[in-house]
Amino acid sequence: MFEALFKYTPADYARSELVYTGDWPAWLIVGLALGAFFLVGLFLFQRRRSASWVQLLSVGLLQLSMLATLIWVLLQPTLTTERLREGENAIALVVDNSASMSYGVEESRFATALRNLATVTDADGAPRFSVRHYELGPSVRAVPSFTESLPDGDGTDLYGGLLSVLEEARFSPLAAIVLASDGADTRGRLDAGQVAEIANFGVPIHAIGVGRDTIPEDLELQEVTVPDKALPGSTVSARVAIRHDAPLETRIKVYDGEDLLQIVPVALVAESGVTTAWVEVELSDAGPHQLRFSLDAIDGETELRNNSRSTLVNVASERYRILYFEGEPRWEYKFMRRAVADDEDLVIATLLRVSPNKFYRQGIDNPEELEGGFPTTADELFRYDALIIGSVEAASLTPAQQQLIRDFVSERGGSLLMIAGPNGLGNGGWGQSALADVLPVLLPPTTTDSFHRLKVPARLTPQGQASQVLRFAADNTANRDAWLELPEVADYQVLGNVKPAAITLLNADTQDGLLPLMVLQPYGRGHAYVLATGGTWRWQMSMPLEDLKHEIFWRQLLRAMVASAPETVSLAAAGGQEGGSIALRAEFRDDAFAPMDDIGVRLVASHESGEALTIAMLPDTAEAGVFAGELLPPGSGTWYFEAVAERNGEPVAVARTSLLHESGAAEHFKIRRDTGTLERLAAATGGRYFEPGTLDGVHDLLRYSSSGITETEYRPIWNAPAVFLLLLFLKAGEWLLRRRWSTI
Numbered sequence: 001m002f003e004a005l006f007k008y009t010p011a012d013y014a015r016s017e018l019v020y021t022g023d024w025p026a027w028l029i030v031g032l033a034l035g036a037f038f039l040v041g042l043f044l045f046q047r048r049r050s051a052s053w054v055q056l057l058s059v060g061l062l063q064l065s066m067l068a069t070l071i072w073v074l075l076q077p078t079l080t081t082e083r084l085r086e087g088e089n090a091i092a093l094v095v096d097n098s099a100s101m102s103y104g105v106e107e108s109r110f111a112t113a114l115r116n117l118a119t120v121t122d123a124d125g126a127p128r129f130s131v132r133h134y135e136l137g138p139s140v141r142a143v144p145s146f147t148e149s150l151p152d153g154d155g156t157d158l159y160g161g162l163l164s165v166l167e168e169a170r171f172s173p174l175a176a177i178v179l180a181s182d183g184a185d186t187r188g189r190l191d192a193g194q195v196a197e198i199a200n201f202g203v204p205i206h207a208i209g210v211g212r213d214t215i216p217e218d219l220e221l222q223e224v225t226v227p228d229k230a231l232p233g234s235t236v237s238a239r240v241a242i243r244h245d246a247p248l249e250t251r252i253k254v255y256d257g258e259d260l261l262q263i264v265p266v267a268l269v270a271e272s273g274v275t276t277a278w279v280e281v282e283l284s285d286a287g288p289h290q291l292r293f294s295l296d297a298i299d300g301e302t303e304l305r306n307n308s309r310s311t312l313v314n315v316a317s318e319r320y321r322i323l324y325f326e327g328e329p330r331w332e333y334k335f336m337r338r339a340v341a342d343d344e345d346l347v348i349a350t351l352l353r354v355s356p357n358k359f360y361r362q363g364i365d366n367p368e369e370l371e372g373g374f375p376t377t378a379d380e381l382f383r384y385d386a387l388i389i390g391s392v393e394a395a396s397l398t399p400a401q402q403q404l405i406r407d408f409v410s411e412r413g414g415s416l417l418m419i420a421g422p423n424g425l426g427n428g429g430w431g432q433s434a435l436a437d438v439l440p441v442l443l444p445p446t447t448t449d450s451f452h453r454l455k456v457p458a459r460l461t462p463q464g465q466a467s468q469v470l471r472f473a474a475d476n477t478a479n480r481d482a483w484l485e486l487p488e489v490a491d492y493q494v495l496g497n498v499k500p501a502a503i504t505l506l507n508a509d510t511q512d513g514l515l516p517l518m519v520l521q522p523y524g525r526g527h528a529y530v531l532a533t534g535g536t537w538r539w540q541m542s543m544p545l546e547d548l549k550h551e552i553f554w555r556q557l558l559r560a561m562v563a564s565a566p567e568t569v570s571l572a573a574a575g576g577q578e579g580g581s582i583a584l585r586a587e588f589r590d591d592a593f594a595p596m597d598d599i600g601v602r603l604v605a606s607h608e609s610g611e612a613l614t615i616a617m618l619p620d621t622a623e624a625g626v627f628a629g630e631l632l633p634p635g636s637g638t639w640y641f642e643a644v645a646e647r648n649g650e651p652v653a654v655a656r657t658s659l660l661h662e663s664g665a666a667e668h669f670k671i672r673r674d675t676g677t678l679e680r681l682a683a684a685t686g687g688r689y690f691e692p693g694t695l696d697g698v699h700d701l702l703r704y705s706s707s708g709i710t711e712t713e714y715r716p717i718w719n720a721p722a723v724f725l726l727l728l729f730l731k732a733g734e735w736l737l738r739r740r741w742s743t744i
Contacts, residue, residue, distance in 0.1 A: 391421020490535025
């Protein structure tokens, strides 16, 4: 209807500019307008006595509107449109040929993509362009046609592939890209910066999304997150994310190599989304552990490769050292040492003040250790992985020693635990010390006695419920019940406000309400804990001898503290689970944890089969002592990495790690269509997103593309039927009004 009245479609008007082509001098147009206004005014003035002002104005407006329309017609309004010059431009047809495109029910995604791409150029009314064909998988490849194309790519790199197509066409007229894909990008989701870089080429990308957004008959083990290192005998928490599109029940099976460790039932209650489950895995032996997490298949599920993921956890076989500085003999000191006495991975060196300037030392390696009291140099203090300070005044340490503790947390990356006591925390003046910023709470001043010898129960917070440090049972309900059954602690100390970045793990249920009992905060490279009680020893004294909750609490807390402390040299590897590149980050520091920046670093990667390769690692310009590299291993399996630091050609330090790499697995994950990525890509580049079979407007989009060699098309609209109908309506309206009133 619109086109019948106005000659062209709304889209034609939207993409065009209105110009006037009538060769009339401006003074003549102005004169005609003024003359028309004068004549209509004179006509109405002469009939002022025979009609009311309402009648005169109504007729006058109709007459002026008709005359204005006639003048507008004389100006010959015309639409000007920039359109591509046919035969002189090219379009790129890009098909995603990765393995995920082979999925489908009645027809594969790949077949749907090819069928829809064919309509872009083969249908009636398709504009004449030269057509370039590209297959996009882990890389992009130009092909003569799609007749021999197969969905056999082992990955998808949308950003790199589209960038290559655009770079290739930088010096040739490319009108548009038509991309048919399921949107799954195994090289990482397109971020805003990558989309902007693609959009800067000015070439519109029209995306055809193939596949299904939801697949109710499929489960996908989307992600498994575990610590990359642990201590022998530790229980690590694995976060398992399961993608599903229907409420179901399944089980998570955990294997260590070929050994089945446990089976965890999981209820997937939501209609669609991601359900997260926590699985506790106990690792007893030192060395790399290849953990495999697997989901039971559901009815109708045909793709089972995305039901399983494997990861590698390195269990370190080394002893971690903790310095415990206590200001007075007390039960908490005795029972803590006893709780971890059998842990071969933890060594607690204690400095117990028994009288002014006199200390009792335990757990030392040699007679010289801590001989002069609390360490005064970085070399002395930084050899420890964690530091515990009990009921001791801040004034017992010099300002330099306090600053040394601050550096121990922020620079060395050690963990600090402050324990309540009559002379500790606020009572000890630590809130006004150099450590005030390090602590996760604002401690009250020394003028307020904040330490109370009252029994109070400890209660888990929601954050504490999710923490491995405070876990007595794998099941959340059982763990909460275990904490409710614990005896009360012997005392508590009032803390100030919790800082914004801090996390409260335990509360004390006092007569004044819930007060923070255990608080954690990251600070610099390390962490700071506050335990506002010195009375956990009552758990041991008040429970049966075989109940080990007190021992478990202290072992898990101290292990978490030392596990987060970095070593002087370290190597971290990330990625590889889905066959992508592995990012490697090496850090080298001296014994005082100062960055080593006068070295070169090479990386030796060795496969479990014996194959090896070497690459150079480059220094990070933003952080001294840090070196980075990226590697795409040629095969699956466990890879062992060594970062060798060399000075003047001589090795000075070596950092090691290992990682499980699974090449070719990425295409069996993320098999649901990622419509959002395709829509963002199309919108940012000035293109449009299409569902399969709905490409009716694609030919006009190509014909009037903003990219390529264009020509100006002129289309007059002054002779549109709507214009003449308007003139007829205006004149007929005037005639009907004058006839009805019979006075003008």
